[in-house]
Structures are given as structure tokens and as C-alpha cells.
Amino acid sequence: MSDNDFQSIFDSDEDGLLDTPAKAPKLTSSDRLERSFLEIIEFYREHRRIPRSDTSEIAERKLGARLDGILANENKIAALNDLDEFGLLHEPEAPASLDDLLGGDDFGLLDDDSGLLDTSDLPARARRIDPNEVAQRVKSSDFGAFEPLFRQKHEELRAGLSKLVSFGAAGGQRAIKEGGFFVLSGVMLFVAEITEPKAAPGVRTRYKPRTRTVFENGTESNLYRRSLAGQLYENGGLAVVPATFEELLADDEATGYIYVLRSLSDDPQIQEVPDLHKIGFSRGPVEKRIAHAQSEATYLMAPVEIVASYRTYNLKISALEHLLHRVFSEKRLRLSQVGKDGRVYEPSEWYSVPLKMVNQAIDLITSGDIVDYEYDAEARELRLRP
Template sequence: MSKRDNTASTSVIEDALAALFDSDTDGLLDTPEKTAKVTSNDRLERAFLEIVEFRRRQGRAPSSTTREIAERKLGARLDGILANDEKHEALTHLDEFDLLSVPEPPASLDDLLDGDELDLLEDESGVLDVSTLPARKRPAEDFDAAKRKKATDFENFEHLFKAKHRELADGVAKLVPFPGQQHIVEGSFFILRGVMLFVAEVGEPEYKKSTVRENRRERLRVIFENGTESSMYRQSLGIRMGEKDGQAVVPTSFESVLAEDVQTGYVYVLRSLSDDPQITNIPNLYKIGFSRGPVEKRIARAEHEPTYLMAPVEIVASYRTYNLKTSTLEHLLHRVFAPSRLRVSQVGKEGRVYEPSEWFSVPLPVINQAIDLIGSGEIVNCSYDAASQRLVERN
């Protein structure tokens, strides 16, 4: 085919195509326009226009703290735009309500709160409400005044206060400056602002973690001689004793209690309240013993225990011991008064026969004299003459 024939053929095809396109009155053969690419700036503007539309409808800017989810999203979006200088500048031309204008900073906190016309500082969550929080206690306030309550079983402790006051009056006990928190133990007596108090119980240790360490504390049951009680912590009592020049009640026969002293137990003297004639007819009958814990707790069930002659007992005297081995002292005193030991058998509820070994028929003044010799250690050089009822120097 010649070049002229090719040209003629192409012309015919073009004419046919032109006629076809001209006949497409419905635009079926039109090429669709290419969709413009959405840029990040376009998305930013669309997002901001949603905020503008909210302002137009509601008459206020959206809040990021409201509980309405849709508004909160718009409010958070506005907060993000305000915090970004580039976004702020890119959207200025769309800001018909001055949503992006930055107000002058307030001169004071009062100006800030007074100028909060849109309630942007409104605390809907209540985080800033401190009205229900406990007020911090000032050191000058009377300690635990609001926490004290009437001791319903004060009759169980009243005689202890009377006995301790008698000991102070007779010179058997004395007052010393508060020796330290480590001496706040069960059975101890203190004077705080002229009022005597008794530490009846020390609770189990509690541990509270802080950012620095784990703090140990114990809650007490403290009985006051005015018939009230408190459940303060040991640390609280120690702090108040130190602040208010508190005093400890200690036996006169012992040396002053020092901070480094270690309590080892109690020396106690008991009188039997039995109504058994075989017991009541024995003159000057006392139980001399030692306890590692408070004597009051030790004798709580005396009427059920053969060692107390199956009867209630009365505490005649109780002394705390420091830096002394309790078992050794018990052996020494019992050896001194061995000639006047009570020889009796008691049958327990389970049918077992007991022979109490800590009851002695010895005048109380002689017992007090022996206890005085404990502090000096001279008790090892003494023995008891049952005939003359007095302590004599051992040969």
C-alpha cells in the first residue's frame, strides 16, 4: 500500500471517531476528571471548620473537659491547635470568631478567675475540691483531744492508777524525764500534762510504704486516769511526750532508765483472793513472780489456772526490769525465800495435779527489801530467816 493510501485510511478513521464522539450527547465517552489529592493542610482546615461550625451553633468554643464526647473531641482539637504555632498561623484566615486569638495573661489569680467567662476553669471532675480532705493538724493543738472517748471498762484499770499514785506517795516509785519512744510498752505508766496514762495494749506492727522507706508503727490502747482512752500510734504518743515534757513512772529501787536500756520484763507481787480456808489462814501469803509481758494480761484468767491457786488475785506491786535476765532473778528470789515456800497441790480442770512454786509466806516489807536488793545485785549475798522473818547476810 502506498503512502497516499495510508493517509487516506487514517483520515477516514479520524472522521469516524469524530462522528462517534459528536453523537455522544449523554457524555458516556467523556473522560472523568482526576480527583485532586487531599493534603495535610486540607485536613487541618476541614478539622478547624468543624470547630468554627460548633461555635456558630452553640455560641461558644467547645470544651475539652466536658463529658459530652463529641464536644470534648472538638475542644481537645482546639487545644492542640492553640498549642502549635504552625497550625495557628495556617488557620488564621478561617478564624471568623477569633477562636485562635491569644488573650493577655492575667495579672493575678483573682483576675484569672474573674475573667473566666466561658467556665474554662470549671472543675467538673471535682479534682480541685479540697473541702472533704482532713485538715492538717498543727503541733500546738492538744494531742488526740478529738479522738479520746470514754473507757467503758475503766473499772478494770482504776485500781492500777490508785496503786501507782500510792507508790509515788510512798517513794516506791518516782518520776523521770521521758526516756524515749522505745520505752512505750505494755504496762508502762506516764504523766502527760499532769494526767497519768497507762499503756494497756500495743497492737501488731503495721507497715506503711513511703517514697523513701517502709515505716513501722503500732497502734496503742492508752487509758487515762480521767476515765477516757485513745487508740493513738506509739509514734504520736512519743512525739507528744517529748513536746510536752512528759514523764515516766519508774521504780525508785531501780536506776534511772536510759535511752539505751532494754526492758526485760516485770517483777510482780500478788495476793490471793481465794475464799478457801486452807489459803486464807496462811499469814503473809504472796506470789512472787516474773513476767515478760504486762502483769494484768498474765493474770486475766487466774481463777482458771492452778499456778494462781484457782482463784482471782490482786496485784500488790509491779516493777519493770531493765537489762536483767528475768529467769535468773526468779531463781535467786525463789532460792532466798525457799524456807517459806507454800507446799500445796492443785488439780487442774483436766485432772492434772500441779504444785505451784511461787507462793511464799513472807511479810510484804521483807519482799520489798529483797526487790530493792535486785537493782544493786546484793540479793545474791542474802538469805531469808523464817524464824525471825527477815533477810540475813549469807555466811
């Protein structure tokens, strides 16, 4: 075949079938990042939820792990913001109550029992203090209108018509309502008013109700309701309730025990950990649960001592477990042990946290206020989330 014959073939190729395909441009790291995120976007568009990194569905698990990696990297978040049409890269609004947390679990966190959800390696978020949250006490201009109410409440306490219970037992933050009486650092206070700001149309915000709190010493304050709750928790506050008040109702269902243990191990690497406690959950008696502690890795293969045990009612044990472990995740014990069977174990549910803070966290969980708190490991105290 002559050169002219070849040329006539090329000339007759009107559809370009014989054209040499253009070489695809080389993908940059930015291109790959965008493509990988667009796959997550498509998953959300189809399923109306984010992909989970703990599912047995391999394809979804891969996307979920990819999203976790993006969320842990501020540079990647900034680079992908323009593509984030569903707001997947923005921190969700904090739940206002325990019911909201349990009912809106889009991530499926409360269904996982595998321990894959440890967030201690994620970047710490700096605490921001809103100047408006710092409420000062001032002299009450109309204290005369409230003074008789305080006298009446003291009379009721003396006569046995009212009684004092711990703030947590009364319901925690949910107990702070207009007309409620509490005792803070030995001073009785009265919640005269609660104001809830209204959001502008189309503006998504988290409401932060303020109180008008009148103290029996003639002063008053406009603390946020959750800030008042925080002070009552942190200072062993009390609630004034009717004498007939019962912490448990007749139809309450016992769901198990929250327990706190101390290790009696003679292992030096365990003994040197300060304030080491195991926070666990059991549906049956704790004594039975720990009967063979010395042979179980979860108990550090050593005898344990029961420091505290709490009966729980009407509560989902697995949800409580995730909440409590999430709060103290930064101080979780990271230790590997070789068991009698020669296998390597990494015990969970052990935390280097003062017992006082554990007790306070349990109190906050049972009242439902734990969603507003986080543990400051440096200050070794629970604080209201910003």
C-alpha cells in the first residue's frame, strides 16, 4: 500500500476514529482530594446521610474513613469548603438535650460497641468564653417583692412541707424553671424569670435562655440557665422540692449499674498512673461482674476495688457508656498487656480522672445535662462547652 493510499484513509476519517487520543493531564494532589470528596457528596445526595466508618459495608466504610480524615485536617477542610454543598465539613450544632442527642444520631455513634470511636487523637478545640456569659450580681431594686417568698420557703422547710435534695437528683438543668428555689453555696435563690431569645427568620441558632435569679441576700443576676446549672453542679447545689418529691416513680424500670473501680494491680506501670479508675456498666450486680477480675484483661488481670456503684433507671446503658467515655476520652489509659494465653490486650474503660469528676459526670448524665459539658484535662475539671 502506497503513502497516498494511507493518506486517503486518514482524509476520509470524518469521525476522527484514527486520531491519537490526547494525553490526559496529570492529576494533582488537589484534584485527587476534590474527586475523593465529591464521591462523599454523591453518597450523601443518594442516601441523605453521611457515610459511616464503622459499618461492615466496605464501600461505605471507605468513604466514611475518608471523611473522618478530612475532618481531622483543617487545611483539607479549607480547600474543600467551596464544594461542601451539604455542610458536611461544618461542626453540627450541639444538641440542646439528651433526648435530642439520642434522637438525632446521624453518625450512628450510639450503636457502636467496638470502641472505634475514640476521639482523643483529634485536634483539641480551643475554649472560647463569651463575655456575655459573665453575669455579675447586682443589688435587686425590688427585693421587697421577693423577701416574703424566701421567708415562706424557709418556714416550709422547718415545718417539713419542703425538703432539700441534690441538684442532680431534682433533674439538673431541667429543674431550673420559673418559680424554682435552689441553694447555692449556702444562699437560697429564686428563679424569678426565664427569657428565651427568638432567632431571626431563617437564622439557625442555639437558644441560650437567661434567668433573672434573685438571691436572699438582696442581690440578683441574669445568668444563662446552663451557667446557673453549672454553678449548682460545681458547688454541690441543692434544690428545694416538696416533701412528697420522690426521685423514682413507681413505674420506673431498673436498667443496670454504673460502677467505678480502682485497680489493686502490683504492676509498676499501672500503679504509677494517678487517679486511675475504670468506669463500666453492668446489667447485673457489680460484685458478680468482677468476681474473676484477676484473670480478665478488661480488669488489667488483677483484683479490683469497687469505689462507687450507681443504680440506673429508664436509661439506655449503651448511650450512657458512649456519653461518659466521650467526655473523658482524652485521659483514657493507653496500655498493652500480655495475657495468660499469650495474646496482647489493650484494656478499655480505664481513665486517669479524679473520682470527684467521675461522680459529677455521672450526675450530669443521669440529669441529661452532660451534652453541655466537656472535661478540661489540664484544669482537671468539667466545664460548660463554649
